[in-house]
Each structure stands twice: as C-alpha cells, then as structure tokens.
Amino acid sequence: MGDVYKLQLENISKSFPGVKALDDVNISLRPGTVHAVVGENGAGKSTLMKIINGLYKRDAGRVILDGKEVSFSGPMESADAGIAMIYQELNFFPELSIAENIFMKRQPGKAGWVKWQDMMERAKKILEENDLPYDPRTKIKELPIASIQMLEIVKAVAFHAQVIIMDEPTSSISNKEVKLLFDKIAQLKKQGISFLYISHKMEEIFQIADDITIIRDGKSIISGSVSDFTEESIIAHMVGRSIENIYPKEVFPIGEVAFEAKNLCSEGMFKNVSFNVKKGEIVGMAGLVGAGRSEVCRAIFGLDPLDSGEIILSGKQYTPKNVTHAIKSKILMLTEDRKKEGIVGVRSCRENITLASHRIRKGVFMNLKKEIQEAQEMSEMLKVRFAGIETPIQSLSGGNQQKLLLARWLMLESDLLILDEPTRGIDVGAKLEIYNIITDLAKKGYSILMISSELPELIGMSDRIYVMNQGYITGCLERQDFAQERIMQLATKTEV
C-alpha cells in the first residue's frame, strides 16, 4: 500500500451563507482502487465533488493530485488534469450524435472548424474498442440510459482520465446493467484508474469498493478498508446512531379483500396481471426495472392506458378513466418520480399539500383558513422539518418533500394507497420515518401497495410480496417465505 495516493483531499472546508457545508474533510484515494464516499443526503457529498473539479472555491484545505497541490478553475481544467466527473443526472446533448457528445469541447479541427470525418472515425474506434454496438452518428437520445452512462466512462478514459468520480451511478439503471458497469469499473481498476464512488446502496459498496469514507454533517467521520465495516456499522456512522431494526414492521390482523385486479392487460407493457390487497395489508411489488410494476399501478391510477381486465374496489366495479376519477374512487398513488410527477417546486408546501384535496370541497372558492390549519396539522403529524408551510417545497430535502407528498394523499380518504418507490433518493433517517408512517397507516386500516427496488425494504415492510417479470406476475410470497434469493429467482423467471 504505502503512502502514495492518487488524489488526496486534506482538511477541506466550505461555507455557504448560513451553513457550513464541509468541515475538515479528509479523503485519500489509492491508485487503482474504488473508494466509496457515503453519507446521508445533504451530508456534503455533492459539494465535495464540486470542490474537486473547481465549480466551487474551497475556503480551506488542499486538493493534492499525484503529490502536487492543485486548484482548478472549472470542470474543463480538472478534466485536462485527468479527473473526470460522472454526475447522477448525466450531462449530454440528446439531439447530437454520439461522436459529437464524445468530442464535445474537444472537437478535432482548427480555428473553430470541425473535422467531421476525423471525429467520426475516432468515435467509431472508441466505440469498437469498448464493445458498444452503436454507429457514432446515432443521436444520444436514442440510447438507453445505461449506455449513455457507459459512454461517459469510455469518454473519460479516452481522454486520459486517471480519476473518475461517480455520483450514484446505479440510481437509474437495471441490475443487469449494474453488473456491466461493475465489470467495466473492475477492468479499468486493473489499468490503474481510480474511482471515487458516491452511493447510498450498501450491497454495491461491499461489492465494488476497496476503501470507504463516511461523511456526516459535512465532516469525514471515518475512513478505512471496506472489509473492516459491516452494513450496520456503516449505517450507524452515517446517521450517528445505531439502527437495530430499521423496519418498524408490526403484524396486525388483516381484513377482507379491499382491492382486486383480474387479468389486467396493456399492450406491450403487462399481461394477465391479477392480484389483491386486503384491508390493513402492506403488499409489496418486487421486480427488476422494466418489469412492468409501475406501469400496472399507473394504469390503475389512470395515468397510463389499460387495455383490458377487471378491477373490483370495495366490492364495486372500477374502471380507470383518469387521475381525477381514480382519486374520487379513493385510489391514490404516490408517483415514482418526485420531481417530475410529484412536487410543484416553486409553490409553497401548503399549496403542495392541499393540491389534491381542494377538489373534494364544494364550491369555487378555497377556504384559506381551513387550508392553512389542515396543512399545519398534517405536517406536524408527519414531522416535516421546514421553516414553515409557506416555504417553497423545492428548498426542502428529498425526505421532507416525500413526507409532504404523502401528506397530500393523507388529506383524502383512501381504499387503496399505491406507493411507488416511496424511499428512493432519500437519506436513511428520513427513510425510517417514512417506514413508521407507512406502518401507522396499515394499523389504521389503509390498504397499501408498495413498489420498491430495494429488496430489504420490501421484505422488511410487506405482509405479502408479488413478483413481476417482463409484464407478468411470476409469483406471490407470504411473509414466512420471504427471502432475497427466492424473490430474485422469481424476478428473473421468464416462463410463466
């Protein structure tokens, strides 16, 4: 090992008006290794990345690359020095070709003119060398997200990156693609390339990382070899307290069937999907990305089309028409993409909470007094942390936003509450609180259908789990039969 580090961050501090975002952070990255950086959302991980590539100026501390102190003025300069960043939300130009994207800001040519042929040939070579079966003229928007991500890595390496910093690279790709990504990382590691790997996901960290640094509240809490840690100890360091059982599951007597779907079909999406949810029951839906879980739920909620099938809700026939009708029929759904289909970012927390519920009140006018009171009560009940209900919702952390979106539905009566990835992208502490809320709801008799890609979460919270693959339900497991292996088996089973 020795003391030779590829990249060292020494005593980095950074303040923004009103808050110290980073406080004396130390990270040492050994050459040819993957160094995981973990921490709750808001712990300062993104700020740290931006300090390294010069988007932010650090207040104190040193960045040392190959033993020399460096200070970059921006991403181009850091890229030239061999540090590449791959952001969670990938940066690319959807309408431009693969070649143009690879050579963005580095187009071959002179005096502002681009040598197209040269660029295409070089792009083609890069693609071939990395087994990416694409024509360099293909527009980026036609590629799946995983390929674009792979392209970013390939691009970084093609321009001689020695350090690659990745921010939650697996948040939007399937398990199979994750494997490809990890293979690539392993291969590049052998070539001596080092990775700073920012992630929430424990399994990944144990799978891929050599070293780990845990950040909490802007401070680097502890660093070391991954093999010295366990999942529990990492979580304990992240949240600053130990979580013995993070799933507050309680088993209650379950009522009669509240919701039943029979043979739901949607062309090209899912086929013959039948399942039921009982009163007071939490039913999990497992499956890989693209298995059709969200599509089924969205169709029930009236967001996506449903071709055929029968739904019985509290003993009555229900045919999805649109969201308004679904809400009226007491089917509610917390959508997967919080930013896109959840919050109205610029508006206040109050308006976001009551957005769905004023429909049920009669008349044209709002009852402002009642609205304020109810929004206030609801956010206190869910322990939302904010400066007040008039704060724009976009200034809140993901976990608090999610609580407010739950509050939106809790204002209404519900016969079926669908939760699509309710804890995606929120930190461990907030997750725990969301689990508590869900458990409480089940206790109150809510019928809950929960989609999640995190198996431990599904296993920890559900009474029953349906597993889907390629648009079919491939199995249903009772609580006593829950096991990750069994679920994965069903999730990859092709024959019905």
Add this chain to the structure above:
Amino acid sequence: MKEKTKPNLRKYSLVLILIGMIAICSILSENFLTPTNLTNVLKQVSIVTICAFAQAMIIISGEIDLSIGFLAGMAGTFACIMYIATGNLFLAFTFGVLLGAAVGAVNGLFVAYFKLPSFIVTLAMQTICFGAISLYTGGQNIYKIGNFKVLGQSKLFGFLPVTVLFMIIMLIITHTVLKYTKFGRYLYAIGGNSDAANAAGVQVCKVKWAIFIVSGMFAAIAGMVMMGRLNAGIPSEGGGYETDAITAAVIGGTSFSGGAGTAFGTFLGSVIIGVLNNIMNLLGVDSYLQMIIKGSIIIFAVLADYFSKNQKSGIKIMASTSDVKKSENK
C-alpha cells in the same frame, strides 16, 4: 417549526420602486403630482393593464397569448358594429365578450387538447382576428359609434373615469381568481409542474382551455374600452397590446417559466411603465429616445429580478438544509 417566514422584501419591492419613482418625478416636474395628471396616468394604463391581467394568468399557467392585441381590436370593433345595428349597449357589450370567449376557446382547444404550442397558435390567431374584422369592414374604420363611447370616455360620479373603473373591476376579479379560487390554484400548479398537477388529479386540459377563454374575454373587454376611448372602431389599434401586456406582467413579477405571479404585481408593473411614459412626456423627452429608455429599463428590471431571485433561493436552500441537520442532531 411554527416560526414565521420573514417578510418577503420582494413582495413590497415594486411598491417601493413606484413610491421612489413618484418622489423623483414630482421633483423633476411640478405638473406630475397633480390629481389631473395622476388620473391621466391611470387612464392611460387602464387598457393595457386589463390585457396584462389576462396575460399574467396565461403566463402563470405556463403558456402565452399573443392574440390578445388584435383580438381586442376585432372584438371591440365588432361590438361597435353591433351597437350601431341595435342601439343596445348591453347587447353590444355581451356580444363582444362572447366573441372574445369564442376566439379564446379556439386558442385553448388547440393548446390544451391538441397540445400545440400556444406561441404559434395565438400568433396565428392574431392574424386571423385582424383578417376577419378587416374582411367584414372592407378595411375601413368604423366612425359615428354614438354612445358606445361611454365605455371609454364617461366618468362615474363626475370624477372616476370608466376606463379606470373597468381596470379596478378586472383587478379585483383577477386577484380573487388567483388567490381565492381552486381554479387559480390549478393555474399555479399547472404552470409550476403540469405533470405533477395531472398526477394530483388536476384536469390540466380543462383548466388550460378555460384560461384561454378567460383571456379572450378580458381581451374583448379591453378592446371595447379601447374603442370607446377612441370614439371609433379601429381594429389596428389593438396591435402591440399583447407585448405591452407581457412587459407589464413580467415587470410585475410574473415568472416567465410559469407558476408565479400576482394580480397586484401585474397592476404595479403596468403603473410603473405608465408613470415612466408620463414623466418622459412631461419632460418633453424625444419620443424615439423614450423607446430606447423604456426598452433598457425593461431589461434592467428583468436583470434585477434575476439577481434577486438567484441570490435568495441560494440562501434559502442552504438555510433549510441546515435546519434539517440541526433537528436531526437532536
């Protein structure tokens, strides 16, 4: 958790700017701070302000309505023709409003249900409106409109110009709609994030359709007041009101990306431009130079808005994350 949000400085910044302007103007010209002149300012801005209310509501919902100007010209002139034919002012006025609603409904139909960009649809509608009225009148202006002029020239109780009264009524209506109705709330939600609004059960298409109808009605009312004031039916007079309305709305704090804006802000934005025009006229500033000054001030206003917004939201986000951290450490 219950701590009150700090008083929003921006909320009052327009009022402060206006007060500052009035103070400076009254020093620059002794004719400025007289009741007659101030009434004049209000009279001059009333028509564009009515258009600006419509435009503000449209922009809040994330769209734009470029047909407002010529729709006003067309509906106003047709109302004159109706009045000449029937001699019934109430009938003529109702006809004008319905005509505006009909044109707005066509705009809204294409924007909401066929998902065409509102910029293009309403740009085309602008031409259609002017074409339609010119075809009907053979390109002639309509004179001798008789008592139709009361809509723009009379005074209530001997001092309150009817044009100003119309503006105030529309201000109250717009304020009420935006602040106290569900419909207003949906406008903000759709403009802020229409996918989220849809997923919360807001009937996005219906609301969008409706707001274009409302915009058409507002434009028609502005048009009739305009013709009354001109004492003639001159369709071409409407041209340009759509852009002046955008200016007023934007200076008044309406966010061009949708989801934010108020009736009072729009009103103040319009009055600020009115005061600016007025003082430049009083001082005898060359009219071409006036245009340059006006344009520059608009850019400056938007720039100031940009900087204040960016700075503020930055600090806010930081402050809120620190709040979260503090409470998590407990």
